[in-house]
Amino acid sequence: MSVPSQKVSQKIEESNQEQKDAIEALLEGWEGRHEFIFPIVDGPPGTGKTRVGVLTASKYALENNKQQIAYLTYTNEAAEKAKEEFFNLGWDSKAVIRLTANRSEKDWEKGIIGCSSDLKSLTDPDEQRRIGEAPILISTLYGSGRIFKVHSHPLIIVDEFSQVSPSLYFSTLSKITTSEYNPSGYALLGDPNQLPVITSQPLLRPNIGRFVFQRKNYDPHHLILQYRMHEKICGMVNGLREALLARPPLESHQSVRTRTLTDPSLGYIWNPNKCSADFQDILDPENPCVVINTDNLPNQEERTFGKSVCYQEEAKLIVNIASEMVRSYKDKNGEPLWPIILSPYNAQREIIQRYFQENQELRRQCLTIFKAQGREYPCVIISFTRKNDGKEIGFLGETFEGASVAGEIGMRAQTYVACSRAQGKLIILLSFKTFRGHRDYDFLLEKAQDNALMVNAKFEWVNIND
């Protein structure tokens, strides 16, 4: 088993003071003198909340004899991301295992084991033993019963709590109520303004973090120094935070403030001669933020199976921009820059993927925003997809009425999440006519005046690579 004690100590030492305080709190355990210690870390994008979770879990596993960590997330994607973070720190698949419900997924080398909820599908007793001996087990909250079958005294860390409703959280706790269980600590990590609890019931919407804040006079650990985005991208994100009434604004660490794609730490070289003149300004690394108005493109959005939405022409333009980016940006080893392409709509993601049929690598870069939560990328291109005469933007403009749910931002959070994934370059495509008049986009476009290059897409750009 690979034990990365030195690296963990070093990373903790390098953490900022807010992160160190949060780690210390998470390691404190639940028993205070007269109170219950329940650390909640409010960490906006790029501020290192998963780093806090992973370092805490690692330190706990290294120092504590029981070595039991239940690291829980809302989605399998987030669970996989957490597993990668542990591996990056030096843990191996003997120590860190992600448990899933998908029995066809079983790879001990990669640390992914699909099994039944009672682990009985693992018919070889040695397999159950291997899981029991792994100090760090990761799963979704729904699937956490698998962890609690083998870990009876874990430190329970829930990552990305914005998606976790109180009902799901407490339902998860029900799995550890019999006498053999007694978790040694509980913690929540997340940004209450990121992707929301999805439900038709307004009173189930406040996530577990907000639920606690509302019931108790509780001030979470705040992380406000971000290490991800160029300050212009951060400026756009702060505009969205303002629209969402999320305060305070994020501060950019000096290491990223002016970091473009060609900065040595991101390490790309741009050759403007390798892209068409029309796209040179858009791709120029000195324009970290670009907003493209798609009003001039032909046609409008379409509705598809699964009630999703797609807009073919915006998809084609994205494909063209991404292809030019691949051609004109290389890293020092001559490898192309693969931009990540995000859309709130799965149908749009699929259309774009289909256009990349010849290029498997670019196909892999197309994601829904949901799948990108918790991740960061050098370059992000976003297709907001909606274009219609009725200015309808569906869930992207969802607002809630009534004091009882004040502060709930719902699916609008997708815009905030998408924009905050980018490190050195962010390209946004949207129809101004459709999106203007919606609060978040008004804030975004206002901030774009100071922070972004604003461009009107030309009709012919759709067919530029045909």
Place this chain on the structure above:
Amino acid sequence: MTEGRAPLSKWSYPQTDALQGKTFPSGNPKFCPFPTVTSLLLAKFCPVALLHDLLHGRDYALLGTPDPEIKRRGDLFHKFIAHIKESLIKGELKLSGYDISQSFHPFAEKYGFKFNARNDLYRRYIGPWVERKFEELKNISQSDRDKLFFEISVANYYVPLPYKDGRKSYPLEGRIDEIDIKNKRIIERTIKGFKEDTEPPALKDYQTWLLWKTLSSLKRNQLPSQWRDIDFEEFELIVETPYKDFSVSYENPSYVEEIHSGYAWIHDISISESRIIGQKAYENRSKDCPILNPEKECGLIHICRHRNYPYPQSRPEIKQIFKSWYQYLLWEQIWEGSLFQYQLLKLPKEELIEKGLILEGKIISFSGDRKIELEINRKISSLGGYDEYTIIPFGTLFCGKHMRAKLSKVKGNRLIIELISEGVFPSETAILFPDILESSSPLLQEPPTFLERQTQSGLLKLQQSGAIKEEKAKSRSWIQLLEAIFGIKLLRRGSK
């Protein structure tokens, strides 16, 4: 069984706007869940059992025990019999000189049954059944390929049920274990019952009758194409235990009395928002409740007779908050799952396709490795990205074989779908045989309402858990967490 509840003047169906997806799902849907046959059985068994089903995600009252093993055994019994009959139809099995237990062991092992459990299952259920049915099995041949059907889903938006001198209509859905077209029989199979029984196991007759009512209420164009000339009104209704077959009467006054009351309970618990509905359910609990009559069985007895632990002391607050969550989680299921079912059965097929609720395709091939190639007659711009689907390779949205499937590939306008349903697969001929091939097979994605049920169930478990002694409670971290969030204990973020 239970006391009656006054029948509803009419069932609360979703309004047209909701059906067409023009209503933003929020709060109380104001329309009832789409009832299953199980819900009606539970309502007849005990309104408290129905309440636990709808609000707490616990539907195993009728199993008589909370042990899920019983359900697994029942499923296996049914699946194995279907497997044997399918194998005979396919010509893969010859009975002369054959010991069926040789097939049973590998089949049951696949479902995770260990050697002792398999032996026990064979001795108690399969063996007696095979002994009784051996002659009947010998008569099954390849000519029965379009005569025997297993696990057929039936659903209707309006099932007319007799009421006084007239009738009332309600929605209903369920699954029929076996439809035997040749012998004109509808069979409900169970491992319940004993050799000496003179009547079918409790409620099994009612269950068979409800399924038959649903099937025979369908219009001809709602049935699979080759069944359109069949009069299901004439079919014999059979409850089959390992030891006996029981014929079920079409006319039983108690069914009619109970059914309207059952629908009223479903309505009141789901959407009435009555503050006293829980109390009313307990007041009307079954006279067969084991709390009142220890000789009787109920799979939920441990929930109704749970221990009132003194800790956590904040339990009243927890209970109060959870109570509303149970209701919201049910409403979420109605918006998500029931509305979808209403839409499937009420909206014209073209509109379902237009709204992206279903896709339709022609089956081009069905290979032995459970892969179906489906040709879609329109441009496939997107599949919505869902991983799992339900495909109906045989039948219609109202009546047919529903199977879980995974999309494995898109090739132009063709989809390769991989069946992942556990259980009995229809034979290749049953899917591809020209006489029974539908002009199109619907593909849909059913909302994962089981997650809300799982959440309801977990909340109830937490609500009913605790400790008797203060010392114990103080050492249990989860109890202290509840005291801190719901009670007066201080909650701190830790460190500085």
